[in-house]
Amino acid sequence: MPDDLPPRPDAPPIFWPFGAIQDYWLDAAQRAILTLDALRQRGDNQIERARATAPHVLTFEVEVLVDGRQLARPVNYGLVRIVPPKGVTVDAAKRPFIVFDPRAGHGPGIGGMKQESEIGVALAAGHPCYFVGFLPDPVPGQTIEDVCAAEAHFVETVIARHPEAESRPCLIGNCQAGWQVMMMASLNPELPGPILLAGAPLSYWAGVRGKNPMRYTGGLYGGSWLTAMSGDLGHGVFDGANLIANFEGLNPANTWWKKLYSLYSKVDTEAARFLDFESWWGNPVTLNAEEMQFIVDELFIGNKLSAAAITARDGRRMDLRNIGGPIIVFCSWGDDITPPQQALGWLTDLYDTDEELRAAGQTVVYTVHQTIGHLGIFVSGQVASREHGRFTNCMDMIEMLPPGLYEAVITEVDEDTANPELIQGRYLFRLEGRGLDDLRAMGGNDAADQRRFETVARVSEINRGLYAQFMAPALRAMSTPQSAEALRALHPHRLRFGMFSSRNPFLAALPAMAEAVRQDRRPVEPENPLLAMERQFSDGVVRALDAYRDARDAMKEAVFLSTYGSPLLQALVGLGAETGRTGRRVARDLVREAAAERAAAALARRMAEGGLPEAMLRGLIHVLRGERGFDERAAHVIEALRAAQPREIRLTLPQFRELVRDQAQLLRMDEARALATLPELLPQDAALRAKAFAALRAVVLAQGALSAEGQARLEALAAMFGAATPALESPAPRFAKPEPSPPEPKRAALPRTARPRKAATPAPGPRRPRGRG
Numbered sequence: 215m216p217d218d219l220p221p222r223p224d225a226p227p228i229f230w231p232f233g234a235i236q237d238y239w240l241d242a243a244q245r246a247i248l249t250l251d252a253l254r255q256r257g258d259n260q261i262e263r264a265r266a267t268a269p270h271v272l273t274f275e276v277e278v279l280v281d282g283r284q285l286a287r288p289v290n291y292g293l294v295r296i297v298p299p300k301g302v303t304v305d306a307a308k309r310p311f312i313v314f315d316p317r318a319g320h321g322p323g324i325g326g327m328k329q330e331s332e333i334g335v336a337l338a339a340g341h342p343c344y345f346v347g348f349l350p351d352p353v354p355g356q357t358i359e360d361v362c363a364a365e366a367h368f369v370e371t372v373i374a375r376h377p378e379a380e381s382r383p384c385l386i387g388n389c390q391a392g393w394q395v396m397m398m399a400s401l402n403p404e405l406p407g408p409i410l411l412a413g414a415p416l417s418y419w420a421g422v423r424g425k426n427p428m429r430y431t432g433g434l435y436g437g438s439w440l441t442a443m444s445g446d447l448g449h450g451v452f453d454g455a456n457l458i459a460n461f462e463g464l465n466p467a468n469t470w471w472k473k474l475y476s477l478y479s480k481v482d483t484e485a486a487r488f489l490d491f492e493s494w495w496g497n498p499v500t501l502n503a504e505e506m507q508f509i510v511d512e513l514f515i516g517n518k519l520s521a522a523a524i525t526a527r528d529g530r531r532m533d534l535r536n537i538g539g540p541i542i543v544f545c546s547w548g549d550d551i552t553p554p555q556q557a558l559g560w561l562t563d564l565y566d567t568d569e570e571l572r573a574a575g576q577t578v579v580y581t582v583h584q585t586i587g588h589l590g591i592f593v594s595g596q597v598a599s600r601e602h603g604r605f606t607n608c609m610d611m612i613e614m615l616p617p618g619l620y621e622a623v624i625t626e627v628d629e630d631t632a633n634p635e636l637i638q639g640r641y642l643f644r645l646e647g648r649g650l651d652d653l654r655a656m657g658g659n660d661a662a663d664q665r666r667f668e669t670v671a672r673v674s675e676i677n678r679g680l681y682a683q684f685m686a687p688a689l690r691a692m693s694t695p696q697s698a699e700a701l702r703a704l705h706p707h708r709l710r711f712g713m714f715s716s717r718n719p720f721l722a723a724l725p726a727m728a729e730a731v732r733q734d735r736r737p738v739e740p741e742n743p744l745l746a747m748e749r750q751f752s753d754g755v756v757r758a759l760d761a762y763r764d765a766r767d768a769m770k771e772a773v774f775l776s777t778y779g780s781p782l783l784q785a786l787v788g789l790g791a792e793t794g795r796t797g798r799r800v801a802r803d804l805v806r807e808a809a810a811e812r813a814a815a816a817l818a819r820r821m822a823e824g825g826l827p828e829a830m831l832r833g834l835i836h837v838l839r840g841e842r843g844f845d846e847r848a849a850h851v852i853e854a855l856r857a858a859q860p861r862e863i864r865l866t867l868p869q870f871r872e873l874v875r876d877q878a879q880l881l882r883m884d885e886a887r888a889l890a891t892l893p894e895l896l897p898q899d900a901a902l903r904a905k906a907f908a909a910l911r912a913v914v915l916a917q918g919a920l921s922a923e924g925q926a927r928l929e930a931l932a933a934m935f936g937a938a939t940p941a942l943e944s945p946a947p948r949f950a951k952p953e954p955s956p957p958e959p960k961r962a963a964l965p966r967t968a969r970p971r972k973a974a975t976p977a978p979g980p981r982r983p984r985g986r987g
Contacts, residue, residue: 234742241738242748244731248481249474250714250721251728256492257715260708263321263497268349270323271494274299274333276345280371283353287360290349293368295342296326296333304342309381309407309609310372311336314365314391315347319457321497322347325388327490330595332386332412335603344372344383346391350499354450358508359526362398369398369405380867382407382539384609388592389413389552393519396534396541401526403536408609410542412602413591415552416534417559418517419667422657423775426553427767428464430774432515433667437674439681441510445503446689449698452506455498455707462707464550467759475752482737496711500702515674517667520560522803533803535564535574540612542605542622546583546591554582558653561619568649572617572882573810575875579612579645581622600624604643611849612645613871616835616878620645621652623843632918636847644845665789666778672787673778817876818883822891826902827865829895830910832877832888833931837914839881840923847916855909893934900936907935 263269276294283290298304313325313332326333326345336343346368372383385406387395392414399406421429432438445452462469477488512518522533545557558580565571571578581601583591590597604624605612623644627634631642659667702708714721738745777783834852838844856865865873880888896903914920914928 235744237736237738238742238744240736241745244735244737245478245481247724247727247731248485249478251724252477252481252485252488253714254716254718254721254724255489256496257711257713257717259489259493260496260711261715261717263493264350269321269497270347271321271490272323272326272345272347273329274326274345279344280368282364283349285364285367287356287363288353289356289360289364290352291361291364291368292347292349293371294345294347296337296345298337298343299329302337303340304337305340306342306376307378307380308339308341309379310342310344310376310383311386311606312344312346312369312372312383313386314388314395315345316387316389316391317348317499317501318390319454319461319498321350321494321499324494324589324593325386327494327593330598332388332592332598332602335598335606339603339606341606342376344368348499350497352451352500352502352505354502356502356505358394358397358505361394361505362401365395365398366402366405369402373405381610381613384408384410384606386410386412387414389588392416393513396537397519397524397532399539400532400534400536401530403538406537406539408540408542408612409537410544410605411557412544413546413549413552413557413588414543415556417520417556417563418514419664420555420559420658421553422555423663423771424768426550426555427770428460428551429556429667430770431460432510432674433670433774433778434770437670437677438507438510438515439674439677441506442503442678442681442686443689445506446686447693447698447701448500448503449693449695450503451698452501452503453498453702453705454500455702455705458495458498458707459705461551464763466763467756471752471755471759475755479749479752482735496707498705498707511674511678516671520563522564531803534560535576535803535806538575540577540579540615542612543578543580544583544591544601544605545580546586546588548583548585549588549591551588554656555658558656559658562650562653562658565650568619569882571619571650572879573814574806575617575810577612577615577617577620579615579620579622580648581624600641603639604641607638608643608846608849610853610867611643611844611846613867614849614852614874615645615844616875619648619650619652621648633847633916636850636916638846642845642847644843646843647839662779665784666775669778669784669787669789672789673783676787814879814883817879821880821884821887822894824895826895826897826906827873828877829892830906831873832881832892832895833934834910834913835874835878835881836885836889837910837920837924837927837931840927841914841917841921843917845917848913851913851916855913889930889934896935903935904937907932907937910935 275297277297278292278294280293282288282292311332313336315322315325325331333343333345346365369383369385376383383406385395385399385408387393387409389412392411393416395406395409396411396414396416399409419429441452444456473488477484512524516523518524519532520534522531522535524532526532543557545552545554547554561571561578565574583597583601586594586597601624605622623646624641625644627637627640627642631637703712712718716722716725838848856870859865877888896906910931911928914924920928
């Protein structure tokens with residue numbers, strides 16, 4: 215022993231290393247037994263859940279409203295009402311929230327697995343909340359379009375339950391549920407309010423080289439023939455465990471080591487969380503083979519959704535440009551399943567310019583988390599309290615926005631934040647204008663890469679046809695329900711649960727051993743040197759597996775690029791030098807464009823029509839455009855001004871939003887003329903004009919000090935309103951957090967062709983119009 219080794223107080227120096235070794239191996243053995251017992255419990259849970267008719271991991275009490283199996287075209291989906299927990303009160307007049315569960319191989323309920331979740335924050339804010347989930351087995355013959363029709367029926371049901379609510383329901387689509395909700399909304403644009411997409415891919419070819427290897431999978435398999443074969447071997451049923459295996463293969467270090475080592479190293483505290491998560495992850499569901507084939511052919515390989523190239527049975531196109539409500543996209547740089555390019559690339563597929571996006575009337579808000587993984591986007595408690603909490607509380611603010619692209623910037627409130635009394639909670643929610651070039655700067659495919667993916671789509675069609683002609687008949691003849699069930703039971707994802715369960719006779723003594731360990735648990739000291747060596751070994755295993763993953767992904771990318779970049783292969787599948795969707799891939803809709811041009815021309819003729827509400831909103835939008843942003847403080851003041859108006863002249867929320875869109879479009883059409891005609895909208899009463907300008911000023915100053923450009927625009931407006939210049943130099947107004955107004959009687963929203971006109975006695979703030987003759 216070295217002479218300088220510090221002695222331990224409870225043992226002579228010469229004996230302490232042997233004690234440390236003994237302590238470590240006792241702890242390691244106990245942890246091994248407890249880990250095996252956790253795996254046994256996981257297997258038992260999986261077997262028990264597989265027997266259940268409707269297994270789910272929701273932590274909320276629910277009331278079943280609609281069983282999709284009873285619809286005209288039955289599906290295995292259902293609509294339930296979330297029963298508010300004890301102590302939580304919801305307001306039936308508030309906007310309902312509907313959370314759609316992702317059906318991507320895993321079991322149902324992940325959207326409400328925790329109290330700190332999308333459902334939890336909506337309930338805490340007083341909103342009625344609903345959940346669309348599914349059963350493990352599909353109804354024979356159901357299709358993706360049938361599911362979309364059922365979801366539309368669910369939304370109609372929720373709307374009918376809340377006739378007093380002014381705002382349409384907010385739909386939250388997690389992962390796979392996101393693109394399905396978008397398909398439904400494109401066919402039924404009149405139903406939803408805002409749509410929040412959490413980790414949902416819509417542009418499946420998008421990504422950057424050196425990352426996002428999952429997008430190469432279809433090409434490396436030679437197309438979707440393997441999906442068809444899986445469905446035939448499953449006797450018309452596709453096993454969702456295959457999808458889970460694909461997800462797990464993305465990160466072998468986590469699948470093969472980190473997850474189990476995390477359980478083993480912290481088994482005293484980690485077992486409960488591990489079993490909770492595995493009750494969802496380890497419970498794969500099935501899809502009809504036709505459903506899965508549609509997903510792979512039309513979306514993953516064909517990438518047809520963002521090209522408006524999918525047609526419903528009745529001939530309607532699933533065109534995302536049909537959706538008129540705000541679309542919120544929440545994605546993350548840490549997501550290896552749905553990277554930001556796939557979550558946002560549909561916008562650059564649909565639109566070439568920012569003006570096209572605005573002219574189409576679409577409002578899109580996005581935020582990109584820096585680190586969170588795919589599942590964390592919709593299950594993390596921290597994300598729920600921050601991002602989802604702010605989106606929930608600011609959804610009315612988002613609906614105020616004029617058409618365009620915005621980024622949601624969420625920052626923590628500090629002592630320098632102006633008017634903190636107007637902010638709910640710890641975070642400030644701000645929307646800043648962005649352009650399509652900001653999305654392109656995230657990276658993406660060049661023309662050569664687009665041709666490669668187009669080549670994959672054509673190769674897939676050829677291989678699928680060859681399979682259907684020469685292999686499918688024989689496999690279908692050999693497949694039986696019993697053989698299909700046996701294949702599913704032998705899938706490695708399921709087999710591992712059966713091996714580590716109470717069905718295994720070699721584990722019969724394990725529960726008693728685990729209980730004995732818990733009664734005499736002796737964890738090792740954290741500073742034990744062998745424990746440090748264990749952690750170093752674990753880190754080395756992770757680094758080795760990560761190196762394997764990187765090498766594997768690099769090889770996949772190289773094979774993909776060289777194979778599908780071959781001019782010979784491209785020519786063989788019919789892609790000549792001048793063909794292929796290498797530029798803009800979405801078809802023009804001449805009917806839509808003509809209707810938009812007529813509407814714009816009609817609106818331009820009303821440039822000088824209106825009254826004080828139109829003048830105030832036009833001026834407000836003009837100033838905020840100079841500020842390049844709009845945050846919740848200004849939104850609170852706007853809502854307080856609207857709510858302060860007498861009911862008989864108050865604008866409803868739909869009318870107010872329609873007015874905002876019109877005034878923003880007029881400013882885009884001809885800003886100089888829109889400002890020149892603004893004084894014509896003002897009343898003659900100077901005192902009333904001054905009062906209106908004071909209200910407008912209060913809104914813009916709620917966000918804090920103005921920039922130089924914003925100040926100049928506000929001064930120009932002061933001259934138009936005839937307000938005294940010193941009003942600009944007076945101290946910023948003090949604000950009180952607005953109290954929620956009592957529920958208002960339901961009013962029908964004005965049709966898009968109707969606009970309010972100037973009233974005889976305008977009010978200082980936005981008011982309800984008296985209608986047009």
